[in-house]
Amino acid sequence: MWLTRESRAFGGLPIDDGERHLARFEGSTITTASLALFENTVSQILHEHHFANGLTLIVEPMPWLESVAFSLTLPGGAIHDPADRLGLSNLTNDMVQRGGGELDSRAFTAALDNLGVVFSSNVTNSFASFAGAMPADQLTSALPLYADMLRRPQLPIEKLDEAKLVCIQEIRAAEDDLAQRVLAQLRKRRYPHPFGREPQGEMAAIEAATMADVTGHYANCYGPGECVMSVAGNVDWPALRSRVEELFGDWQPQSTPRTPGAPPETDYLHIEHGSSQTHIGISFPIVPYRDPSYYRARAAIGVLSDGMSSRLFTELREERGLCYAVFASYHSLPELGSVQCYVGTTTEHAQESLDVMIDELTRLGDGVAEDELERLRARFKSGLIMQQESSTSRAASMGSDWRLLGRVRSMEEISQAINDLNSDSINEFLTAHRPTGFQVVSLGAKRLEMPVGVS
Numbered sequence: 001m002w003l004t005r006e007s008r009a010f011g012g013l014p015i016d017d018g019e020r021h022l023a024r025f026e027g028s029t030i031t032t033a034s035l036a037l038f039e040n041t042v043s044q045i046l047h048e049h050h051f052a053n054g055l056t057l058i059v060e061p062m063p064w065l066e067s068v069a070f071s072l073t074l075p076g077g078a079i080h081d082p083a084d085r086l087g088l089s090n091l092t093n094d095m096v097q098r099g100g101g102e103l104d105s106r107a108f109t110a111a112l113d114n115l116g117v118v119f120s121s122n123v124t125n126s127f128a129s130f131a132g133a134m135p136a137d138q139l140t141s142a143l144p145l146y147a148d149m150l151r152r153p154q155l156p157i158e159k160l161d162e163a164k165l166v167c168i169q170e171i172r173a174a175e176d177d178l179a180q181r182v183l184a185q186l187r188k189r190r191y192p193h194p195f196g197r198e199p200q201g202e203m204a205a206i207e208a209a210t211m212a213d214v215t216g217h218y219a220n221c222y223g224p225g226e227c228v229m230s231v232a233g234n235v236d237w238p239a240l241r242s243r244v245e246e247l248f249g250d251w252q253p254q255s256t257p258r259t260p261g262a263p264p265e266t267d268y269l270h271i272e273h274g275s276s277q278t279h280i281g282i283s284f285p286i287v288p289y290r291d292p293s294y295y296r297a298r299a300a301i302g303v304l305s306d307g308m309s310s311r312l313f314t315e316l317r318e319e320r321g322l323c324y325a326v327f328a329s330y331h332s333l334p335e336l337g338s339v340q341c342y343v344g345t346t347t348e349h350a351q352e353s354l355d356v357m358i359d360e361l362t363r364l365g366d367g368v369a370e371d372e373l374e375r376l377r378a379r380f381k382s383g384l385i386m387q388q389e390s391s392t393s394r395a396a397s398m399g400s401d402w403r404l405l406g407r408v409r410s411m412e413e414i415s416q417a418i419n420d421l422n423s424d425s426i427n428e429f430l431t432a433h434r435p436t437g438f439q440v441v442s443l444g445a446k447r448l449e450m451p452v453g454v455s
Helices: 032-041 088-096 105-114 136-151 157-176 178-190 203-208 211-221 237-248 294-305 311-319 350-364 370-388 391-405 411-419 423-432
Strands: 047-050 056-061 067-074 118-123 128-135 228-233 269-272 277-286 323-332 337-346 439-444
Touching: 047 237, 056 237, 056 391, 067 136, 067 391, 088 118, 088 128, 088 157, 088 211, 105 136, 128 136, 128 391, 136 228, 136 237, 157 178, 157 203, 157 211, 178 269, 178 277, 178 337, 178 439, 228 237, 228 391, 277 350, 294 311, 294 323, 294 337, 294 350, 294 370, 294 423, 311 323, 311 337, 311 350, 323 350, 337 350, 350 439, 370 411, 370 423
Parallel strands: 056 228, 269 439
Antiparallel strands: 047 056, 067 128, 067 228, 118 128, 277 337, 277 439, 323 337
């Protein structure tokens, strides 16, 4: 199975900051019988509670599991970084984890390890998130540690330089990943500024950051306002709600500033890089996740790039031998959606690869066939079944749904939406939303010529 960086499975669709991408389940199989069993047995109970301070708690009991997982997100992402402190959100995220309450960083980590907690954190364009997975009977013991970290972080000034080094290493790693570098530029040029920012930021800004910058970002962004805690697994709903009330109910709301948008750049960008390889990114607009047509859009893009029998893989790699990697992914912010495509090739095949990619994307507007759709249905439901077996995946997807939709879609609702897909409805969508408005970013030795109709 292949998933995009820092993504988490949701019904076959990974999630990153409420940003949804395609996944390829290479070689996965699922029988008609197992699909029927899933549809006949899945039954969900979703609980939600809204605390007076702005915190939202969403819980799905999964009593057949022995684990529990949670995801907690706050509006501490890169869109809130000052223009001269790009990367401050990432630095603050690191500093928050360096001890909470009476426990310093080493003691805090040891306490989580002793409870069997698998801990993770992440900063994206819009959010800072913290997650944990553990044996079900350890949740009530683990939550106070997270409450201390988020509400009473030590933010030790003597650890600031160490945190900066960690962030600088992440910047260097992002610069070395040429494919991700191209896709990052593509997002920056697709969405209004600063909604296309990458969380790593800039090295000079990290080096210049002060402790006052960190404490200021923490005060503005870390609080219960717009905070979502999603929990999935073997949990008792009334007991958990009471525990969260006890630990977070008197957390005082923060005043996160609103972020205005500015028009992005839209012209072709080429990044000079001395290499025999060329990396090409292409994007075009599409409906966001909250749009009623989302599943039709998702299925159309799946025809392009979901598996080794998809159009892009077959045409560019298998039939023409133009590239070593090619895919298209669905990407969504709350109000805007886009399709982001990538092809990795050689310098000599770069121009032809771009031309064929644009042709295939344009041809998608002519419609899809029923047999292409049938292949996708099984893949989508494969993801749903796997999520029912993972408390971590379900907790993450619930939080993402709430941020994007203001509610959580049940497995039954998603399964029904997939069953309702047909080639006629998808082709009707494509007639109204033909791929157009392409933006291109390339990285390599030679600048490319843009096909007709591409800026």
